[in-house]
Amino acid sequence: MRKQVLIIIILGFIIGSPLTFAQEVTTTITGKVIEENGGGPIEFATVLVGNPKDQKPIVGTTTLEDGSFILETDAQNFYIEVSFIGFTTKQYDNPQINNAKIDLGTVTLAEDSQQLDEVVVEGEVSQTTFKLDKRIFNVGADLSSTGASALEVLNNVPSVNVNIEGQISLRGSQGVQMLINGKPSVIANEQGNALGTLTADMIERIEVITNPSAKYDAEGTSGIINIVLKKEEKKGLNGAVTLNTGVPNNHSIGLSLNRRTEKFNLFSQMGFGRRTFPSDNETENRNLSDNTYITSNGESDKNETFFNLILGTDYHINDLNVITLSGNFAYEWEKETSDALFSTFDTSNERTDAFNRNELTTATNPKYSYELQYKKDFEGNEEQSLLLSATGNLFAKDQSSDFINTIVFGAGDDMQQRSRTDFSQADYTFKADYTHPWAEKYTLETGAQYQINDVENDFAISDFDGTGFIENPDLTNVFEWTQKVLGIYATTAYESDAWGLKLGLRFEDTDLATLLRNTNESNDQNYNNLFPSGHTSYKFSDNLSLQAGYSKRIFRPRMWDLNPFFNIRNNFSIRTGNPNLQPEFTDSYEITSIYKIGKVSMNFGVFYRHTEDVVERIVAFEDNVSISRPENIGINNTTGIEFNAKYIPTNWLSFTNDFNYSSFKRDGDFEGNSFDFKGDQWSTRLTNKVKLPADFDLEFIGQYQSGYRTLQQEIADNLFMDFGARKKIFKGKAILSLSVRDVFASRIRESITNQPGFYLRDFSQQGRFITFGVSFGFGKGEAMEFSGQKHF
Structure with missing residues (x-):
């Protein structure tokens, strides 16, 4: 019996051996890809070996400069696909194998005009889509954003405004929570001012969440703006390179590379550039009691050189499990010079003295961020998922400034000052x-978040005493700020074809501590809050929908709101922080209608916000010196409307408003004074896009922002225009772009503070x-519609 079993095993091995060896045979595939018109070789065309059962790729490569390719596969049943953007795709089913080789010979690809048209249309139109609790702005080829930073792209997003100083507001209000890929990031951190290292070509979409659900961090009284970065996953090696030059002094280069295999997706983006930001500045401090005043007029040049690198990989363990590891490194070298003339005038408008103040500031700003993420999908339900992530963001600034005052009129002595900042x-x-x-129409979301800020x-500020610099102990200290926030949330949603409802509740516990180390002044706060949210939508027809939402939000004072130190660039105008600030809370309500009429799509919304413990800057004035400091001032109620419309009369013309x-x-008081x-x-923006023959495209953007007032200030209005032009060449493989931002140089930043005892102008x-x-x-990468550079 044992012998019979042994004979069967041996026979089975002998019979099965040819099959086993056959499975291990490697097939080599060769060929050359050329264009049908002209017969020129096609470089970087994709050659793919796929499984005919599930249509999934097995292995792939790209052609060389002469159009040739070679690849190997161990598969026994497969098809071969040859493709390149803008050309028809060729597929070879059941290719003939001779001696473990397949020679496709010369593969000729013809131009696909329909595909080219589709690529143009999809790339050029930046469309806004609506979800139950957010709006999604898909970044397309906005021509005026050529060479733009993320801040300039944001300025083209409905409801979002970015002023000349880079401050972001949503529906006219600041206090916006900025996220990158759904998470806080050093790139979006205002302390680092780093959005300039994020370039428009890196952005896939921008999500505007005016009433966030409980799933999101409760930070941001105006709402959340989430910037989602591109991460290509096309098979093979893909990429794009950009080069920019411009005035004033604007030069940069960007590179994007992606390599996708069956298990790994490797992605990278890199940018390097240098740019100068010139500025004309004027200030006036007037004492209305005796009508004496001080003015300054000057120019400044801020030169920034920056480097940005993003590296990451997705490891597909299997169809249901993916691990992502990514990192971002950015480095900035800053050099700023300024020259301003300060003049003092008496009650008769006669100049009594004047001096030139020269500044030289240098700084280095390294920024690091990294993320480890694990995502698990569940078999049988593509909407069910578990996502775990850990993110780290590190930012540092090593800055030094030298100031020299040179007397040019009147009495007085020359003076030198120096400041240094070591920030981490x-x-x-x-x-x-x-x-x-579950049950197709219901969804439950739950999760937790723990965030640490350190x-x-x-x-330090030092004064020159004739022989050396002596630190001023009254203006020198070490400020420490630590904040820890634990959040836990749950939401439940019902969504049918016509009606949707989403309810949620979030709990957050905040532990905050500040310390002035040299003087041992501390302020510790601990508080916890509940943040409910509710959203509903109803679809009356394909052309008419209605949305409504509510959320409770919080604004926690940021680092520079709390930091008591100030810049001495202008000793007569000082801006400082307040370590004792309390958070402000907002209840936000909105109703929005979305409808289409023929070639016009529109949405109209009404919103209301009730905010308590509002943070406002209070200006104090003494000896012609103004000091601005944030304080908690009363209650604010805001009511507003929002209207967006898009009209496409023809396929070559569109208008967006x-x-x-x-x-x-405002109802509030401070130190016994009423601030009611x-x-x-209001603001409006009109965008006009024109498609001309010969692949020329034009874009015009006109924008007006009305003047408005804050607690003590009047902010001037703004009217400005941007322009963009583009020409596609080499069948769309390359793009030439021109952008002119602020065509008429009319964009300004002017504020006037007119109080009973003093008048200020900036x-x-x-x-x-x-x-x-x-x-x-x-x-298979497409030419970037944007390029990398720093923001203004």
């Missing part, structure tokens, strides 16, 4: 999110920026 910030975020749909700012209006009422007041503001203007860009895509 570390942010860590740990998240867990679980989504569980900041130290070592600051965005309009926002808000009216606010009313005001309003004015700045940067002027026109012109950029020319070239972009080229290879592999």
Whole structure:
């Protein structure tokens, strides 16, 4: 019996051996890909070996400069696909194998005009889509954003405004929570001012969440803006390179590379550039009691050189489990010079003295961020998922400034001052999110987040005594700020074809501590809050929908709101922080209608916000010196409307209009003084896109922002225009772009503070920026519509 079993095993091995060896045979595939018109070789065309059963790729490669390719596969049953963007795709089913080789010979690809048209249309139209609790702005080829930074792209997003100083507001209000890929990031951190290292070509979409659900961090009284970065996953090697040059002094280069295999997706983006930001500045401090005043007029040039690198990989363990590891490194070298003339006038408007103040500031700003993420999908339900992530963000600033006062009129002595800043910030975020749909129309979301912010700012001001610099102990200290926030949430949603409802509740516990180390002044706070949210939508027809939402939000004072130190660039105008600030809370309500009429799509919304413990800056004035400091001042109620419309009369012409209006009422007092007041503001933006023959495209953007008032200030209105042009060449493989931002150099920043005892005016203007860009895509990558550079 044993012998019989042994004979069967041996026979089975002998019979099965040829099959086993056959499975291990490697087939080599060769060929050359050329164009049908002209017969020129096609470089970076994709050659793919796929499984005919599930249509999934097995292995792939790209062609060389002469169009040739070679690849190997161990598969026994497969098809071969040859493709390149803008050309028809050829597929070889059941190819003939001779001696473990397949020679496809010369593969000729013809132009696909329909595909080219589709690529143009999809790339050029930046469309806004609506979800139950957010709006999604898909970043397309906005021509005026050629060479733009993330801030300039944001300025083209409905409801979002970015002023000349880079401050972001949503529906006219600041206090916006900025996220990158759904998480806090050093790139979006205002302390680092780092959004300039994030370039428009890196952005896939921008999500505007005016009433966030409980799933999101409760930070941000105006709402959340989430920037989602591109991460290509096309098979093979793909990429694009861009080159920019412009005035004033704007030069940069960007590179994007992606390599996708069956298990790994490797992605990278890199940018390097240098740019100068010139500015004209004017200030006036007037004492209305005796009518004496001080003025300053000057120019400044801020030169920034930056480097940005993003590296990451997705490891597909299997169809249901993916691990992502990514990192971002950015480095900035800053050099700023300024020259301002300060003059003092008496009650007769006669100048009594004057001096020139020269500044030289240098700084280095390294920024690091990294993320480890694990996502698990569940078999049988593509909407069910578990997401775990850990994120770290590190930012540092090593800055020094030298100031020299030179007397040019009147009595007095020359003076020298010096300041130094050694700043470091570390942010860590740990998240867990679980989504569980059931019964097709119901979804449960739950999760938790723990966030740690740790900041130290070592600051000193020194005065020159004739022989050396002596630190001023009254203006020198180390400020420490630590904040820890634990959040736990749950939401449940019902969504049918016509009606949807989403309810949620979030709990957050905040532990905050500040310390002035040298003087041992501390302020510790601990508080916890519940943040409910509710959203509903109803679809009356394909052309008409209605949405409504509510959420409770919080604004926690940021580092620079709390930091008591100030810049001595202008000793007569000082801006400082307040370590004792309390958070402000907002209840936000909105109703929005979305409808289409023929070639016009529109949405109209009404919103209302009630905010308590509002943070406002209070200006104090003494000896012609103004000191601005944030304080908690009363209650604010804001009511507003929002209107967006898009009209496409023909396939070569489109118009988009965005309009926002808000009216606010303030009830508050500070130190026994009433600060009750009313005001309003509005803004509108009109975008016109024109498609011309020969692959020429033009874009015009006109924008108006009305003047408005804050607690003590009047902010001037703004009217400006941007322009963009583009020409596609080499069948769309390359793009030439031109952008002119602030065409008429009319964009300004002017504020006037007119109080019973004093009058202040602050004015700045940067002027026109012109950029020319070239972009080229290879592999299956497309030419970038934007290029990398720093923001204004």
